[in-house]
Amino acid sequence: xxxxxxxxxxxxxxxxxxxxxxxxxxxxxxxxxxxxxxxxxxxxxxxxxxxxxxxxxxxxxxxxxxxxxxxxxxxxxxxxxxxxxxxxxxxxxxxxxxxxxxxxxxxxxxxxxxxxxxxxxxxxxxxxxxxxxxxxxxxxxxxxxxxxxxxxxxxxxxxxxxxxxxxxxxxxxxxxxxxxxxxxxxxxxxxxxxxxxxxxxxxxxxxxxxxxxxxxxxxxxxxxxxxxxxxxxxxxxxxxxxxxxxxxxxxxxxxxxxxxxxxxxx
Amino acid sequence: xxxxxxxxxxxxxxxxxxxxxxxxxxxxxxxxxxxxxxxxxxxxxxxxxxxxxxxxxxxxxxxxxxxxxxxxxxxxxxxxxxxxxxxxxxxxxxxxxxxxxxxxxxxxxxxxxxxxxxxxxxxxxxxxxxxxxxxxxxxxxxxxxxxxxxxxxxxxxxxxxxxxxxxxxxxxxxxxxxxxxxxxxxxxxxxxxxxxxxxxxxxxxxxxxxxxxxxxxxxxxxxxxxxxxxxxxxxxxxxxxxxxxxxxxxxxxxx
Numbered sequence: 001x002x003x004x005x006x007x008x009x010x011x012x013x014x015x016x017x018x019x020x021x022x023x024x025x026x027x028x029x030x031x032x033x034x035x036x037x038x039x040x041x042x043x044x045x046x047x048x049x050x051x052x053x054x055x056x057x058x059x060x061x062x063x064x065x066x067x068x069x070x071x072x073x074x075x076x077x078x079x080x081x082x083x084x085x086x087x088x089x090x091x092x093x094x095x096x097x098x099x100x101x102x103x104x105x106x107x108x109x110x111x112x113x114x115x116x117x118x119x120x121x122x123x124x125x126x127x128x129x130x131x132x133x134x135x136x137x138x139x140x141x142x143x144x145x146x147x148x149x150x151x152x153x154x155x156x157x158x159x160x161x162x163x164x165x166x167x168x169x170x171x172x173x174x175x176x177x178x179x180x181x182x183x184x185x186x187x188x189x190x191x192x193x194x195x196x197x198x199x200x201x202x203x204x205x206x207x208x209x210x211x212x213x214x215x216x217x218x219x220x221x222x223x224x225x226x227x228x229x230x231x232x233x234x235x236x237x238x239x240x241x242x243x244x245x246x247x248x249x250x251x252x253x254x255x256x257x258x259x260x261x262x263x264x265x266x
Numbered sequence: 267x268x269x270x271x272x273x274x275x276x277x278x279x280x281x282x283x284x285x286x287x288x289x290x291x292x293x294x295x296x297x298x299x300x301x302x303x304x305x306x307x308x309x310x311x312x313x314x315x316x317x318x319x320x321x322x323x324x325x326x327x328x329x330x331x332x333x334x335x336x337x338x339x340x341x342x343x344x345x346x347x348x349x350x351x352x353x354x355x356x357x358x359x360x361x362x363x364x365x366x367x368x369x370x371x372x373x374x375x376x377x378x379x380x381x382x383x384x385x386x387x388x389x390x391x392x393x394x395x396x397x398x399x400x401x402x403x404x405x406x407x408x409x410x411x412x413x414x415x416x417x418x419x420x421x422x423x424x425x426x427x428x429x430x431x432x433x434x435x436x437x438x439x440x441x442x443x444x445x446x447x448x449x450x451x452x453x454x455x456x457x458x459x460x461x462x463x464x465x466x467x468x469x470x471x472x473x474x475x476x477x478x479x480x481x482x483x484x485x486x487x488x489x490x491x492x493x494x495x496x497x498x499x500x501x502x503x504x505x506x507x508x509x510x511x512x513x514x515x516x517x518x519x520x521x
Contacts, residue, residue, distance in 0.1 A: 056412070059412075059416045060416075061412055061415055061416060079415045079416050079418060080416065080418075081416075081417060081418035083416045083417075084416075085412060085413050085416050087409045087412075087413075089407070089409055091407055091409045091410045091413060093410075093427075093428070093431070093432075094508050094509065095431045095432070095434075095506075095508040095509075104427070105417050107423075107427065108414070108417045108418065108419045108423055108427075109417050109418060143508060159413075163417070169416075
C-alpha cells in the first residue's frame with residue numbers, strides 16, 4: 001500500500017513555488033517515488049544532487065514546480081504536521097535542557113498542545129522513556145552544550161519522535177559524527193524503527209549506512225537529481241555490525257557505489 | 267584578580283588624572299583634581315542629588331520607550347526580509363543624524379524642559395536595541411525554522427519559542443550600550459534646553475567658572491551609568507546563563 005507518492009516531480013532551484021520551468025537549474029527532475037506505510041527508505045547520491053530537497057518536498061516545506069506529492073492520498077500543499085525531522089546539526093535550543101528540548105513538539109502539535117498542562121507529568125515521563133531508549137537516561141537535566149555531538153544527535157532523534165509522527169525525515173543525521181559513534185547510532189535508530197514502525201526516509205551519502213538501515217535504497221544522480229537505481233535490502237533484522245561484513249551486504253554496497261559513479265558521468 | 271581588575275583600573279585612571287594636575291600644575295578652573303571634584307560633590311550634594319534624580323528619571327523614561335520600541339521594530343525588521351530591506355537604510359540614516367542638533371527643534375515643538383530630554387534620550391538609545399534584536403532574529407538557523415514549520419508552528423510560536431529566547435543575550439548586550447547612550451542624550455538636551463537635571467547644573471556651573479562642580483556633575487552621571495550597567499549585567503547573568511559557558515560546567519564524555 002502506497003503511503004507517500006511522488007509523481008513526475010520537478011523542482012527548480014531557488015524558486016520554490018514558482019510557476020515556470022525555463023532554462024533554470026533543476027534541483028529535482030521527474031522524480032517518482034512510492035513509499036509504503038512503515039517502510040524504511042534511504043536515498044543516496046553525491047552531494048548537491050537534491051536529496052535534501054526531496055525531503056523538503058515530502059514535508060511540504062517547498063512545493064514542486066511540476067508533478068504531485070501526496071501523503072496518505074492527499075496532495076501536500078502546506079507543511080505537514082505529522083512529520084519529525086532531524087538534520088546533520090543537532091539544532092537543539094541552547095537555552096533549554098535536554099528534556100525540554102525533546103518536549104518542544106508537544107508544545108506545538110495538536111492534540112498535545114492543548115493538553116500540555118494536565119499532561120505535564122505524563123509528557124515528562126514520555127520524554128525520559130524515549131531518552132532512555134537512545135541511551136541518554138540521566139541526561140534530561142543537562143544543557144545541550146554539555147553533551148557530545150553524538151549525544152546531541154540522540155536527543156535530536158528523541159525530539160523528532162516525541163509527538164509520534166507517522167513520517168520521520170532524516171537529512172544526513174550522522175554525517176558529522178566519527179565512525180564509531182555513527183555505527184552505534186545505526187543500531188539505536190534501527191531499534192527505534194523496529195519499536196515504532198513509522199515511515200522513515202533517510203538521506204545520506206554513506207552507502208553502508210543506507211544498506212544497514214533501510215529496506216529500500218534509491219540512488220540519485222547528480223544535478224538535476226533523478227532516481228537512477230532502486231535496490232531492496234533483504235538482510236534479516238536486527239542487523240548488526242557483523243552483517244556489514246557479510247558478502248551480500250558488501251555486494252550490495254559495491255553495486256550501489258557503481259551506480260553512483262554512473263550517475264556522476266550522467 | 268578578575269574581581270579586583272575594574273577597581274584597579276579605575277584607581278589607575280584617577281591616579282593618572284591626579285598626577286597630570288600636580289605635575290603640570292593645572293589650575294582648578296581648567297582641570298580640577300579628583301579630590302576637588304569629590305569635594306564639590308560633597309559641597310553641592312543637595313542640588314546634585316535633586317538634579318541627578320531628575321536626569322535619572324528623564325533617562326529611564328526615554329530608555330524604556332526606546333527598549334519597547336526597539337524590541338518591536340527589531341522583531342519586525344529581523345523576521346521579515348521585506349521589512350529589513352525597506353527600513354534598515356532609513357534607520358541607519360536616522361542614526362547618523364546628530365541628535366544634539368535636533369534639540370532646538372524639539373524645544374520649538376514641545377517647549378524647554380523634560381520632554382525634549384526624554385525624546386533625545388529615546389532617539390539616541392533605540393538604535394542598538396533594534397540592530398541587535400534584528401540580528402538575533404535574522405540569524406536563526408534555517409534548519410531550526412524548518413523543524414518548527416514541519417511541526418505546523420505559527421509565526422507567533424516561532425517568535426515566542428525561538429526568536430525571543432534566542433535574542434535575549436543580544437538584547438541585554440544592547441541594553442548595556444543603550445542605557446549609556448540614553449544618559450548622553452538626556453544630559454545633552456538638558457545642557458541645550460533644560461531647566462533642571464545634571465546637564466542644567468553643568469551649564470550653570472561652567473558659566474560661573476565653577477569647573478570642579480562641572481566635573482562633580484560628570485562623575486555623578488558616570489556613577490549612574492555604571493550603576494545601571496551593573497543592574498543589567500546582573501539580570502543578564504541570571505536570564506541568559508545558558509549563553510555564558512563559564513566555570514562550574516560539567517562536561518559529559520563519550521558518544
